[in-house]
Amino acid sequence: MKFCNQCGAPVRQRVPAGDNLLRYVCDACGTIHYQNPRLVVGCVPEHEGRILLCRRAIEPRRGYWTVPAGFLENGETLQQAAARESLEEALAEVTVGSLLSVVHVLHAEQVHVFFRASLPAARYGVGAESLEVVLVEPAEIPWADIAFPSTDFTLRRYLEDKAAGREQHHFTTIDRRLGRAPEG
């Protein structure tokens, strides 16, 4: 950030009075520009034991596999976002279920939230942001070509919980800033 989005004057980084973190501040109009993590929301759609995966047509990680997910928009709930992304990326009308995972992706300044979902009919297609969309058996999941660590974490917890007959939710943290491994 270089300029104030309210008055157009240059901004600089300083700690505002009463705060203890560096913020972009406009000394011309006084606006403090807070920057906070964004929410990415997705789901693991299942149809008769098979899981819906999308191969990404866009960067980052073009060509790699993921589940439907994207940024939460203003005015929608997490569940609505998960359903919308499934429709956009996989032309799939899902029913969003229980909370599955919450992943703090610290280096990306994002929080990823995934839900379980059911795909009542095996109807899906290739959305604009996908190269390919498939329904796969758990044994066919291309683990070496999964797009993101949060997707890998989420799919593994999904299968573990399903095998155990439970629906829990799972937190983890991924922090590539420090080269840390994921922690619980």
Added chain:
Amino acid sequence: MKFCNQCGAPVRQRVPAGDNLLRYVCDACGTIHYQNPRLVVGCVPEHEGRILLCRRAIEPRRGYWTVPAGFLENGETLQQAAARESLEEALAEVTVGSLLSVVHVLHAEQVHVFFRASLPAARYGVGAESLEVVLVEPAEIPWADIAFPSTDFTLRRYLEDKAAGREQHHFTTIDRRLGRAPEG
């Protein structure tokens, strides 16, 4: 938003190519300025059956009661944010526990997330953003003077779950844009 924070030129609202929502776009440098909901994180600290409440010293809702909560900062987990806010607002060192509530506050473009927490010692004080901090019995909670609907929802679910001996998590949506009542 009136100006581009990258180049300082005026922005205008239009739907970018490949998108379907109005965004602030800079035609001078091409930057699309996405606006997404922010996360507010808090907890319900408990010490021997009593709950820690803070009376707000700042707007909005100055003078009304809430539990420690505030915006998630870049680089921290949800649990770390809940603990940090407890320290800042109530000088309380809490141990953050299970997920309690997720509240979509659509009109504010925020998602509020609350956890259970324990306050191992009855040590607390009045932080800079609080007028007063108290440990109260559930029967003493000033329901008519709770600051926010998300706080009210969260405290009620907390007490219900505690009475039932369970630790569930609860979603709800508050949408004052349409005058809607909270829904599950």
